[in-house]
Amino acid sequence: MNIGHEHFRRALQHTPFHDRIAALSATEDWTGWNGYKVARVVDKLSTEYFAVRSGCAVMDLTPMEKYRITGNGAREYLDRLVTRNISKLRPGRVTYVIWCNDEGKVIDDGTLFQLGEYDYRLCAQHHQLDWLLMSATGFDVHIETETHDVAALAVQGPTSCSVLTAAGFDKLDQLKPFGIVDLQCKGIPVTVSRTGFTGDLGYELWVKPEDALNLWDAVFDVRGLYDIHAMGLDALEMVRIEAGFIMPGFDFNTAESTIRNGHDRSPFEVGLGWVVNLDKGHFTGRKALLAENSRPARRRLTKIVIDGNKPVREAFLYDRKNGEQVGEVKCATWSPVLKANLALADIDCVNGKLPPKLWARLDYQRELKWHTAWAECHVQSKPFYNPEHRSATPPPRF
Amino acid sequence: MLLSANNYDVIVIGAGHNGLTNAAFLAKAGLHVLVVEKNSYTGGATASRELYDGWKYSNSSYVCSLFRPEIYNALDLGRHGLKVIPLTSSMTFKQDGDYFGSYHNPNVRRRELMRHSMRDADAAIRFDADIMRWCKLIRNFLLRTPPDPGSFRPRDAFEFAYLMKKFHELSESKIYEFIRFFTMSIAEYLENYFENETILAHYSGGSIIGTGLGVYSPGTAYVALHHAMGDVDGNIGAWGFARGGMGAVSGALASALQAHGGEIRTDAEVAKILVSGNRTTGVRLTSGEELSAKIVVSNLDAKRTFTQIMDESDLPPKLVERARNFKIRGSSGKLNIALDGMPTFSSLPKGSPLTLGHMHFTDTLTRLEKAYDDWKDDRWSTDPYCDVLIPSQYDPSLAPPGKHMMTVFVQYCPVAPEGGWSDDKRDQFGQTVIDQIADYSPDFKNLILHAEIRTPRELEAEIGLTEGNIFQGELTFDQLLFNRPFPGYAQYRGPVRNMYMCGSSTHPGGGVMGAPGANAAREILRDLKKPDTTPAAFSDD
Ligand SMILES: Cc1cc2nc3c(=O)[nH]c(=O)nc-3n(C[C@H](O)[C@H](O)[C@H](O)COP(=O)(O)OP(=O)(O)OC[C@H]3O[C@@H](n4cnc5c(N)ncnc54)[C@H](O)[C@@H]3O)c2cc1C
Numbered sequence: 001m002n003i004g005h006e007h008f009r010r011a012l013q014h015t016p017f018h019d020r021i022a023a024l025s026a027t028e029d030w031t032g033w034n035g036y037k038v039a040r041v042v043d044k045l046s047t048e049y050f051a052v053r054s055g056c057a058v059m060d061l062t063p064m065e066k067y068r069i070t071g072n073g074a075r076e077y078l079d080r081l082v083t084r085n086i087s088k089l090r091p092g093r094v095t096y097v098i099w100c101n102d103e104g105k106v107i108d109d110g111t112l113f114q115l116g117e118y119d120y121r122l123c124a125q126h127h128q129l130d131w132l133l134m135s136a137t138g139f140d141v142h143i144e145t146e147t148h149d150v151a152a153l154a155v156q157g158p159t160s161c162s163v164l165t166a167a168g169f170d171k172l173d174q175l176k177p178f179g180i181v182d183l184q185c186k187g188i189p190v191t192v193s194r195t196g197f198t199g200d201l202g203y204e205l206w207v208k209p210e211d212a213l214n215l216w217d218a219v220f221d222v223r224g225l226y227d228i229h230a231m232g233l234d235a236l237e238m239v240r241i242e243a244g245f246i247m248p249g250f251d252f253n254t255a256e257s258t259i260r261n262g263h264d265r266s267p268f269e270v271g272l273g274w275v276v277n278l279d280k281g282h283f284t285g286r287k288a289l290l291a292e293n294s295r296p297a298r299r300r301l302t303k304i305v306i307d308g309n310k311p312v313r314e315a316f317l318y319d320r321k322n323g324e325q326v327g328e329v330k331c332a333t334w335s336p337v338l339k340a341n342l343a344l345a346d347i348d349c350v351n352g353k354l355p356p357k358l359w360a361r362l363d364y365q366r367e368l369k370w371h372t373a374w375a376e377c378h379v380q381s382k383p384f385y386n387p388e389h390r391s392a393t394p395p396p397r398f
Numbered sequence: 399m400l401l402s403a404n405n406y407d408v409i410v411i412g413a414g415h416n417g418l419t420n421a422a423f424l425a426k427a428g429l430h431v432l433v434v435e436k437n438s439y440t441g442g443a444t445a446s447r448e449l450y451d452g453w454k455y456s457n458s459s460y461v462c463s464l465f466r467p468e469i470y471n472a473l474d475l476g477r478h479g480l481k482v483i484p485l486t487s488s489m490t491f492k493q494d495g496d497y498f499g500s501y502h503n504p505n506v507r508r509r510e511l512m513r514h515s516m517r518d519a520d521a522a523i524r525f526d527a528d529i530m531r532w533c534k535l536i537r538n539f540l541l542r543t544p545p546d547p548g549s550f551r552p553r554d555a556f557e558f559a560y561l562m563k564k565f566h567e568l569s570e571s572k573i574y575e576f577i578r579f580f581t582m583s584i585a586e587y588l589e590n591y592f593e594n595e596t597i598l599a600h601y602s603g604g605s606i607i608g609t610g611l612g613v614y615s616p617g618t619a620y621v622a623l624h625h626a627m628g629d630v631d632g633n634i635g636a637w638g639f640a641r642g643g644m645g646a647v648s649g650a651l652a653s654a655l656q657a658h659g660g661e662i663r664t665d666a667e668v669a670k671i672l673v674s675g676n677r678t679t680g681v682r683l684t685s686g687e688e689l690s691a692k693i694v695v696s697n698l699d700a701k702r703t704f705t706q707i708m709d710e711s712d713l714p715p716k717l718v719e720r721a722r723n724f725k726i727r728g729s730s731g732k733l734n735i736a737l738d739g740m741p742t743f744s745s746l747p748k749g750s751p752l753t754l755g756h757m758h759f760t761d762t763l764t765r766l767e768k769a770y771d772d773w774k775d776d777r778w779s780t781d782p783y784c785d786v787l788i789p790s791q792y793d794p795s796l797a798p799p800g801k802h803m804m805t806v807f808v809q810y811c812p813v814a815p816e817g818g819w820s821d822d823k824r825d826q827f828g829q830t831v832i833d834q835i836a837d838y839s840p841d842f843k844n845l846i847l848h849a850e851i852r853t854p855r856e857l858e859a860e861i862g863l864t865e866g867n868i869f870q871g872e873l874t875f876d877q878l879l880f881n882r883p884f885p886g887y888a889q890y891r892g893p894v895r896n897m898y899m900c901g902s903s904t905h906p907g908g909g910v911m912g913a914p915g916a917n918a919a920r921e922i923l924r925d926l927k928k929p930d931t932t933p934a935a936f937s938d939d
Pocket of ligand 1: 697868
């Protein structure tokens with residue numbers, strides 16, 4: 001990445017796809033993501049949301065932090081870094097991972113792509129180079145930030161496979177979930193992975209920044225055949241909650257940036273025990289996690305459905321109406337496909353168990369007047385929304 | 399001998415910002431308070447003076463962050479004219495024509511870090527979190543009287559328990575880190591985070607300001623914290639300009655004091671604190687006039703208070719010994735410059751916002767350490783560390799339209815060079831500083847209309863800061879918290895009855911903070927069994 005002296009003139013830089021998104025942006029509703037200007041809403045939130053759930057939505061993922069990890073010791077290094085057993089990971093496959101500090105608190109989560117025998121890409125929510133390099137002592141690895149050298153585009157929704165096939169991606173329907181394949185599209189070399197953050201069928205396309213606009217055009221050329229919409233972060237927030245995906249740094253505090261003691265979270269506390277393999281051998285944080293695992297859980301980030309239709313933003317949770325406060329909502333959305341209020345909530349456990357009953361106190365406005373409503377909440381263990389076509393290979397044609 | 403008709407409840411010696419803060423809270427409690435100040439102006443090291451027609455200098459202190467918002471609020475200083483405008487950035491010029499800028503915008507700041515080191519850009523997040531954690535801890539103690547750890551009185555036990563409780567709110571691993579932090583040098587501390595030479599130098603600067611220590615001396619890491627623990631409007635670590643210069647802070651305090659019925663007498667230098675039967679009775683001015691009061695509070699530094707304006711025979715010998723050995727080495731100089739226009743800096747692109755903040759010219763730890771080496775040999779640094787600001791870019795009250803005022807804080811400057819200071823040597827020191835700035839700004843020298851050059855000699859002579867130490871005593875752990883100024887005397891009470899201390903020599907130390915003044919007022923009101931007018935600390939949580 002080449003940063004000149006004039007970078008201060010534009011606080012948020014343009015991604016390689018910016019020109020196209022700007023041309024479509026009717027709202028001019030921009031926000032910052034990792035130093036880049038990205039759309040919150042491109043045109044209309046409900047259109048973008050339903051593009052993911054019923055058609056095809058395209059979103060610029062370039063700002064996501066990406067690290068390239070190479071070298072003979074890359075696998076051992078990663079095995080030490082992350083909590084999950086990655087011994088089954090093979091070239092051409094992706095897996096979801098988290099990593100912890102020595103105290104067993106979550107630093108971040110991400111997707112780990114094995115691109116070659118000794119070649120990995122780690123995509124993360126937050127800035128990780130410092131931690132990755134600190135953890136590399138004693139390993140034969142080379143680690144580099146490639147966030148700004150790889151443009152990334154998410155193409156998501158039930159028709160995403162059809163759209164990309166029509167755009168020129170051959171045999172894409174053979175790609176299994178969490179698979180990676182190198183393809184050409186109209187002469188552009190593109191790495192395609194069947195991954196995404198929407199809980200729907202979807203792909204992520206990885207290209208050189210200079211090919212970004214041509215790739216965008218190749219996809220949008222299919223617009224006569226299929227409905228395609230550029231999508232912003234607001235729609236992504238809705239669909240990721242429906243899918244039950246969590247966001248470190250938003251739904252809970254990440255370990256290395258936590259100032260107040262006890263405000264960081266262990267994997268068990270955020271419902272990520274399933275990616276912790278305590279029996280895989282040593283990894284960073286294992287000792288602390290072993291100890292924690294033998295104690296009753298103190299709290300848990302939990303998926304809940306909140307009764308009724310009152311809008312939910314921040315809210316406290318109680319063990320009964322007007323009762324003891326036992327938790328708080330971290331993120332919430334009204335789900336247009338489920339017609340329900342969905343939320344992730346940080347809830348205190350009693351003797352390792354969630355309270356038997358949960359009530360949310362909702363403060364909401366009607367014509368600028370504040371009201372309070374009480375709504376009962378119901379704990380969910382599965383993703384709120386998980387359609388069959390998401391994981392079918394080949395995906396059903398739409 | 400003249401005997402004043404006036405009989406005061408309290409006489410505060412010195413109209414520094416702490417003396418004024420102290421007096422204001424006492425007056426607010428209904429006491430009859432007089433502040434006596436040797437200079438013709440108030441504020442001490444927190445003053446603005448017009449030494450060149452049309453230009454106002456912040457003669458000593460020049461930026462504001464530590465000043466407690468609780469005091470601002472409790473004394474209604476906004477209505478007395480105080481406005482603190484946040485500063486936006488800081489930067490370090492490199493010798494190779496490049497620079498490092500810590501921009502106000504977090505995205506730009508991060509990108510600039512990336513421009514110098516991708517790793518350091520990420521490490522800065524961990525660094526910020528760690529510094530913020532220590533700041534949050536220490537901010538709890540600013541508006542509290544330190545406990546006496548050797549005492550069993552309930553209040554000391556309670557305060558000590560509070561201190562330990564706050565300390566134990568850190569996790570076990572952070573407690574170790576914090577203890578390490580207190581004893582480390584800034585260079586070694588920063589090397590736990592950063593690799594880039596310029597970034598290391600940039601972040602080190604704040605920890606040598608005002609201190610007779612170098613970037614590799616143990617204890618300097620804490621000084622960095624002392625400069626980071628303030629805030630502007632809740633923005634911890636941010637600094638700001640007081641509109642009208644730092645004199646606006648003392649001016650607002652003086653106005654608040656007078657609004658509560660307090661009096662100020664300038665050109666009134668105290669020669670002695672009068673003691674009779676181990677109890678103060680008042681003060682004698684150098685004019686010979688005696689003023690009596692039930693209570694006498696000294697805003698002077700501890701060394702000056704006990705070795706110059708008190709009779710040693712009135713004091714416990716051990717205290718005299720402590721006062722003589724109080725670590726109060728002067729190490730700083732200051733230039734205030736009237737400029738005919740805005741200087742340009744060759745390496746900055748046109749329109750760069752970096753001239754709006756702190757500007758530094760020392761780009762390696764080695765150069766910082768060498769600057770210190772000069773001082774140890776009683777020379778001013780030939781390649782000094784300078785903190786340069788041009789506040790007239792924000793504040794129209796400091797210079798005529800289109801003209802500018804530059805403030806330059808200089809580290810290091812000796813208490814006395816070989817053979818002592820002379821006006822000529824002072825000017826040579828000033829020239830060294832001007833030459834350094836001119837290396838980066840070709841038109842700078844031609845714009846200079848007037849310069850006030852201050853070495854420790856001037857600081858001591860004018861403000862009475864012993865040896866010119868800007869903090870009224872070194873900020874090392876042996877002189878902090880319950881050790882400030884001396885063990886056993888950290889609760890603002892002096893060794894004789896009805897005598898108190900309220901200057902930066904007392905907890906929580908130097909800087910334009912107001913906290914020593916307010917804390918001392920609380921103790922005085924407590925002893926008088928008067929209702930407390932001082933504010934409780936705002937909480938960060
Ligand atoms: C050059 C310089 C730059 C600084 N920069 C900053 C900065 O940017 N930001 C910051 O927060 N802090 C800064 N400081 C530190 C800060 O200014 C001081 O710590 C603080 O102002 C001290 O305030 P005080 O009220 O405790 O004492 P002082 O300001 O020292 O007040 C003591 C007063 O007593 C008076 N006095 C002395 N002897 C007698 C006597 N015998 N009789 C009567 N009166 C007497 C003096 O004239 C003075 O007014 C700086 C200090 C200096 C010197």
